[in-house]
Amino acid sequence: MSTTTDSPPVRRRKDRRPVPPLVFLLVLALAALGVWWKVLTDESNRAEADEAACATAEAAPPSLDPTTLSVRVFNATDRAGLAQEVAAQLQSRGFVVEEIANDPSEREVTGTGEVRHGPRGEDAARYLALFLPGAGTFLDTRATAQVDLVIGPDFTELASPEQVAATLSPIASAEAACSE
Template sequence: MSMLTPPGMGGKKFRVTGDRYPRMRPRRRRGRLVFLLVAAVTVLSLIGYGTLQLIDVFSGDDDGGRAPRAQSGARPDQDCAPPARDTRTNEPSAPPEPAAITVNVYNATDRTGLAQETADALAERGFTIGKVENAPRELDGQVTSPGLLLGATAAEESGALSVLATQLDGAENGEPLALEEGADPATVVDLVIGDGFTELTAADEAQRRLDGLASPAADASAPAC
């Protein structure tokens, strides 16, 4: 009898019979699967949000550093400038007559004599002409639209910019240049002729627009740009 045989066993040999053995149940993985599912949904949401942000960034308009206050995509018969208002009553008021507006004409293109030709045409339509010369260095060759209208806030509020805008389709508004000492900011505006310029608005159409501006009621009902 072996020394390893428990007492009382008589040296008999025993063996395990049957085909059933105790087995360990595998650990439940439900919690792990839920975690992975939540993580996957979170990642997909972040990817979708990032994609929308990229689409928004690349589909936005590039203002090129000098953001115009009025876009050139408006219809030819629609004036984008806000109506002039009486500062005392805040009611729409008639804009100044062309003769009361001094226009400085600058040529930002490489076409010689364009500023003088345009100034002469505006003079025939009743505007008072100031400077006629090449555009300042910072604007020379930088204006791709038909023209850039520059004026102080007072010129916008008085309606002087709106009056000049009736003379040129596709013109944009920009930051004003420095005014000369003693100049009235409400009636002095600058027209910088750009590469997109071909000609002024037809005289009869420009006059029709001026007549519309002269009627505060009609101007107040005009759609905003």
């Protein structure tokens, strides 16, 4: 005997595992982890770049007012009148030139020249060196802030005001970034 019913036969329930939702949540968690990793590494790279900019700004020559600098111009070459010519150019740019002469020291100057200064003239010397690219520096024992610009045998010309401004422009930007 067979009996028929109106309802379909009951199927046995299979144990289904929620695999697709778990995979989706795992992918979502990995994506969030990747985003946070990128944010944190970008922040550390930005902090390192800021530190490097600040170090560059600290090591860079300061932007000074030339009228506050006391400069002596010495000629260490065989070309007559070179110290007078360079001193006139420096004066036209606002520097206070106190003495113009041949180099009175026994030092041998090579290259484009040399900037001599004492401990108190460190900033002035770094600023003045911008006007004589390739010049070396010499620290002596003088107690004043006076700086000597000694012209060497490879001297051709002073840096133009535009070249000096171009050198100081990135430095000012770095200093501004460091103060924030």
